[in-house]
Amino acid sequence: MDFSITEEQSMLADSVSRFIDQDYDFERRMSIAESDDWFSDDVWQAFADLGLTAALFSEEDGGLGGGPVELMLIMEQFGRGLVVEPFLANVVLAGGVLKRAGSEKQKAELLAGIMAGTTQAALAFAEPQGRFDAADIATIATPDGAGYRLSGRKALVLNGGAADFLIVPARTSGEQADVDGITLFVVPSDAKGLTRKAYKTVDAHSAAEIELRDVLVEKSSVIGEVGRAYPVLSDALDDATLAIAAEAVGIMRTLHDKTVEYSRNRIQFGVPIGSFQALQHRMVDMLMECEQTRSLLMWAVMLADGSDADRQKAISAIKYQVGTAGRHVGEEAVQLHGGMGVTWELDVAHYFKRLTSIGILFGNADYHLDRYVALS
Amino acid sequence: MHVNFSAEELRFQDEVRTFLRDKYPADIRQKTDTGVPLSREDYIRWQKVLYQQGWAAIGWPVEYGGTGWSPVQRYIFANEMANANAPDMVPFGVKMVGPIIYTFGNEAQKKRFLPDILASNVWWCQGYSEPGAGSDLASLKTRADRDGDHYVVNGTKTWTTLGHLADWIFCLVRTSSDVARRQEGISFILIDMKTPGVTVRPIITIEGEREVNEVHFENVRVPIENLIGEEGKGWTYGKVLLQHERTNIAGVARSKYRLTRLREKIMQPIHGGRPLVEDANFVRKMAAVEIELKALEYTELRTLAAVAVGKAPGPESSLLKIRGTEVQQAIEVLFLEAAGYYALPYVPDQYVLDLPVEDRIGHGSETTTSLRYFNNRKASIYGGSNEIQKNIIAKHVLGL
Numbered sequence: 001m002d003f004s005i006t007e008e009q010s011m012l013a014d015s016v017s018r019f020i021d022q023d024y025d026f027e028r029r030m031s032i033a034e035s036d037d038w039f040s041d042d043v044w045q046a047f048a049d050l051g052l053t054a055a056l057f058s059e060e061d062g063g064l065g066g067g068p069v070e071l072m073l074i075m076e077q078f079g080r081g082l083v084v085e086p087f088l089a090n091v092v093l094a095g096g097v098l099k100r101a102g103s104e105k106q107k108a109e110l111l112a113g114i115m116a117g118t119t120q121a122a123l124a125f126a127e128p129q130g131r132f133d134a135a136d137i138a139t140i141a142t143p144d145g146a147g148y149r150l151s152g153r154k155a156l157v158l159n160g161g162a163a164d165f166l167i168v169p170a171r172t173s174g175e176q177a178d179v180d181g182i183t184l185f186v187v188p189s190d191a192k193g194l195t196r197k198a199y200k201t202v203d204a205h206s207a208a209e210i211e212l213r214d215v216l217v218e219k220s221s222v223i224g225e226v227g228r229a230y231p232v233l234s235d236a237l238d239d240a241t242l243a244i245a246a247e248a249v250g251i252m253r254t255l256h257d258k259t260v261e262y263s264r265n266r267i268q269f270g271v272p273i274g275s276f277q278a279l280q281h282r283m284v285d286m287l288m289e290c291e292q293t294r295s296l297l298m299w300a301v302m303l304a305d306g307s308d309a310d311r312q313k314a315i316s317a318i319k320y321q322v323g324t325a326g327r328h329v330g331e332e333a334v335q336l337h338g339g340m341g342v343t344w345e346l347d348v349a350h351y352f353k354r355l356t357s358i359g360i361l362f363g364n365a366d367y368h369l370d371r372y373v374a375l376s
Numbered sequence: 377m378h379v380n381f382s383a384e385e386l387r388f389q390d391e392v393r394t395f396l397r398d399k400y401p402a403d404i405r406q407k408t409d410t411g412v413p414l415s416r417e418d419y420i421r422w423q424k425v426l427y428q429q430g431w432a433a434i435g436w437p438v439e440y441g442g443t444g445w446s447p448v449q450r451y452i453f454a455n456e457m458a459n460a461n462a463p464d465m466v467p468f469g470v471k472m473v474g475p476i477i478y479t480f481g482n483e484a485q486k487k488r489f490l491p492d493i494l495a496s497n498v499w500w501c502q503g504y505s506e507p508g509a510g511s512d513l514a515s516l517k518t519r520a521d522r523d524g525d526h527y528v529v530n531g532t533k534t535w536t537t538l539g540h541l542a543d544w545i546f547c548l549v550r551t552s553s554d555v556a557r558r559q560e561g562i563s564f565i566l567i568d569m570k571t572p573g574v575t576v577r578p579i580i581t582i583e584g585e586r587e588v589n590e591v592h593f594e595n596v597r598v599p600i601e602n603l604i605g606e607e608g609k610g611w612t613y614g615k616v617l618l619q620h621e622r623t624n625i626a627g628v629a630r631s632k633y634r635l636t637r638l639r640e641k642i643m644q645p646i647h648g649g650r651p652l653v654e655d656a657n658f659v660r661k662m663a664a665v666e667i668e669l670k671a672l673e674y675t676e677l678r679t680l681a682a683v684a685v686g687k688a689p690g691p692e693s694s695l696l697k698i699r700g701t702e703v704q705q706a707i708e709v710l711f712l713e714a715a716g717y718y719a720l721p722y723v724p725d726q727y728v729l730d731l732p733v734e735d736r737i738g739h740g741s742e743t744t745t746s747l748r749y750f751n752n753r754k755a756s757i758y759g760g761s762n763e764i765q766k767n768i769i770a771k772h773v774l775g776l
Contacts, residue, residue, distance in 0.1 A: 128738075129649030131716045136649065155647075156717040199737060201720045202583075202746045209737055268512035278763060327709075334582075334753050338510050338761060339535050342754045344580035353582070353750060356712075357720055364713060366657040 003298065005069060012066070013073040015050055020081035026347045029082050033204035033350075038162040039085045048117025053091055057099055061107055062115055068304035071239070072246040072297065079250025082350055084204045086122075089159030090114050092243045094121035096236030097167050097184060101224030110165065110186065122163035124154035124210055125237060125362075132363035134169070134233055136177045139212065141170035141185065147218040148172075150185060153211050160208025161198025163189050168212065172227050179230040184223040191215050203354040238315045241362045242300055245315075248322040248358045249294050251351050255333035256286045258348055262337055279336060286332055289325035296321045313375040316368040322358060323365025330355040379677060381448070389452050396460040399425050408461045411744035412727045413585060416499070416541045423465055423496035432494050433470050440478050440486070441494045447680040458629035466538065469493040469500040473546040476564065480605035480613050489566070503533035503547035503567070503591060504614065511764045513548070514558045514611065518593065520549040520565060527551070527565060527603070529573075529596040535758070539589035540576050544568055548610050555608075564610035566602040573597075581754070583747040584724065626700030628673045634707045635666060642714060647739060652714055661713075665706045672699050692773065694765035701755035701762065708749040718742035719749075 005013070023046065032040045047053055055070050057063025071092070078087065091114060098111045113119025130136030139152025150170050157166065166187045174181025187194060193215040198208040224232055260283055263274030273279055300314035330352040334341035341348050359365065381389065404418050426432045434450055436442025445453065457464065465471065474493045477485055492498040509516040518531025529549060539545065545567050552561035567574065573596035578586045605613055639662070642652035652658050676696055712719050718738035724747065726736050737743055756762045770776045 126717055128647035128718075129645070131646065131649060138648075156720060197737060199721045199723050202722045202750070203720075204722075207721065267508075268510065268515070270515075273511075278766070331753065335756060335761075338757055339505070339588075339754070342582045342751070342757065344582060344584060349582040349750075352753075353746075356746065356749070360712075360717065360719055364716075366655070366713070370657070 005073070009069055009073060012051075012055065012070055013077065016052065016074055016077040017080075019046065019050065020077055020083075024081045024083065026082070029084065030350075033084055033200075038159070038198070038200075038206040043083075043085050044117055047085060047087065048115075052087065053117045054115040056091055057095065057111065057115060061099055061111060063099075068239075068242060068301045071243055072301050075243045075246035076250035079247035079252075079354075080254050082251070082347070082354060084206075086120070086159035086162065086205070088240055088243055089122050089163070090120065092240045093123035093125065093158065093236055094167050096239045097123060097223060097232055100235060101184065101229070101232045103223075105220075106186065106223060113164075120159060120162045120164050121167070122157050122159040122165075122208075123167045123233075123236065124157045124160070124169065125233065126155045126157075128153055128155045128209075130155075130177075132367040133177060134237055135179045135182065135230055137169055137171050137182055138176050139168065139170040141172050141183055144216060147216060147221070148185065150187065150212045150215040150217060153209070155209060156201075156207045157196075157210050158205065158207050160189075160196055160210055161206050163208075165189060166194075166210065167223065168210075169229060169233055174227075181227050182229045182233065183226045184229040184232065185217050186221040186223060187212070187215060187217055191217070201357060203357040204350070205357070237362055238312060241315050241319050242297075242304065244358045244361055245293075245297055245300065245318045245322045248326050248355060249290070249297050251355050251358075252286075252290045252293060252326060252329045255329055255348065255351050255355070256283070256290050258351075259283060259286065259333045259336050262340075266338075273336075282332055282336065286329050289329050293318070293321050293325050309375055313372055316372040316375065319363060319368040320365045320372060323368065326355045326359055381452070385448055385452060388449055389456065392453055392456040395429060395431075396456060396462055399429070400460055400462050401425070404463070405461060408463060410727045410741045411748060413587075414463060419463065419466055419541075420496050420499075422463060426465065427495050432465060432496070433474065435471070436474060436478065436494075440474075440490055447684045451677070451680055454629040455632070458633040461633065465496075466499070468502050468537070468542070468546075469496070469498065472502060473500050473566070476546070476604060476613050476616070479616070480564070484601070485566075485604065498544055499538075499542045501536050501539040501542035501545050501569075501591075503536060503545045505535045506532055507534050507590075511761055513614075514562070516548055516550060516562065518547065518549045520551050520563060520598065522551070522600070523597075525600050526597045527600060529565075529567065529593040529598055531593050533591045533593075534579070534588075536576070536589045536591045537587060539569075539591050540578065540586065542569055545574075545591060546604075548614050551607050551610075559611040561608050562610040562614070563607050564604040564613045565598055566604065567593075567596065567598050571596050571598065581751060583750045584722075585747075585751070587751075626672060626676055626696035627704055628669065628676050628700065631669050631700070631703050631707055632673070634704075634711075635662070635669065638662065638707065638710055638714065641740075646716065658710075658713065662710055665703060665710060668699070668706070669703050672696070672703055675699070692769075694760075694768045697759060698756075698762045698765050704755050705749075705752055708745070708752045711745040712749045715742035715745040719746040722747075 051064055052074060054063045055066040059065045095114050098106060102111060114121055125134055127138055141148040141150050166189055168185045168187050169182050170185060171181050172183040193213045195211045196208040198206060200206050263279060264272050266273045296318040300318040303311050303314040333348055334352050337348050340346050343349060404422055407414055431443060433442045434445060438444040470493055477489050504513060506516050506518060520527035520529045547565055547567055548562050549565055550561055551563040555561040573594040575592040577590045579588045579590055581587050645651045721737045721743045723737050723743050
């Protein structure tokens, strides 16, 4: 049994942590969040320079060979810094699909650009009717000459506004919610027939609604096997779920620390409000939620290379925990900050909003509790 | 024991329904239905309709222009207003400062202020909380120093809801610091917001709207005739008002309305997918909230019945505030969960601009659910936080 991380992993965590402390304070973050840009190109380039965009890819693919532990370390720091740059969309989602199923050519063209930080990518994992079920795909891919013709709608495509290309899951056979019959396609975002409505999300990240109307793609745009892409899609989404769970742990701990600090300094009735036992116990509850969530996260990280069933079960466990404990910690942090907690000016409000989004992304607590039961 | 309405009460219910059907402006309803903030003009236009009907001041005595309604009539009215999704009167004039003025003010003050409150000619806001005086309101520091026939007011009030739209502000200020208890030496004064030295600065709330403000006073000269009641007794008056605020805070009728809407919503397939009503987890959670709300409704009815036989609402109104806001917040969570991914887009402008449905992100008003959820976290903080309400119950009900 060993819960420690290697020296290399520790150095990675330190470098991200240093970047957050020195170059990504709350003021900087808010200036990016409130700008018209989807994110900061400078920050993205800095992530590439730090090796973060290549960290999770194998050395054969030109990456640095990191795995779930590195993912956890990076995302926890991103949670602490409330980073809005599209690491999840590029590296974990699109990169996660390409590293699993991309051809050598696709890796060389697309993955290399993601790792270098020069290409923006997105995975269109959701449809308007599908709720949290990634297999519920009504987008149809029909064979057409030497390629395919895609038609359908995609919802909440993270980084969809900035993406140079999209990975679009579409149905080549089967019924709407079947796991069989799903194929992944690379679609340039300027493809004829593709329209996107991009927007910022409540947590200052960005996404887009995408409509495909008879978009023609070549056969070479298929990633992996025709009709058998669901496991690839599902595994990439599991990685992404693990990633945002780690981000949530960073956020929860930050909210806890900020709340305790505030309770030491906020004087009411002549004493710090942290001296009230009723509030102390609530902050202790927050701490316990943080620790329990971190424990489940580590469990899930350690099972990430295990059997599918164990891994998926652990992912659903941590996501359920993040959905429930995360909401509790977020709401309590706001409540204990009083009126200040519901102001735009205070960072607590923005941590709370991101935590709320994370609670919904890739399936909320109910969804993952059901999945956990189904896997048990 | 029964909760049936009498024939007369049923006739009254019909009258209210007919009024709301015929007189509640459709354009305002459209805004409240989609969650678009109302403009000052919207509020005033609607409030003047209520005024014309004689229904602006539900709780006031008849002699001042109130309705003189029984508690049951008020209950019916609140329910019908909620069912029509019609906005309540902005509370600061008619529900807050009005009762203080007719209870503790002199004849000149009643004549000067009450008619304009009733007719929504003057918009009021509340100056209680300060940056250093939130839950501990008695620690307030805004000073009003006597100078001839004026007070000179200096200090800062905060969380002033819709203060940027207001004409007048009622304030708790310190007129003496040479007192045995901090609650003494506090006075209740009325200030014209146009007086030189008054500055209103926005506080943007978590979801990005301007709803509350900070109001700064720098050597603001206020005529002494704007003092309500006796100097140094403001705390007593303010407490009466807080009590009043609490009896209106449970929001049972509004919560019932929201749950009805939610029930309709989950029956419909979302974007052609499976309707949420098929999700047992969700339906169970919704049922649990419904049960809590039913309990709250009967708790409120019990309070109303006690008031009807002449008992004053006491500290038990704190219970209504706590549970009422908890239920409101639980309902917002359900809406948030029902919206799925469409809770995430931050596109408040699409409702304000009244974009055609096909150009909107998400169908219906799903993207407002997160904004409502975030914004409504304030409910357990304002009007005396729920922690303070529990202190009140512990002290005055449990006697601890």
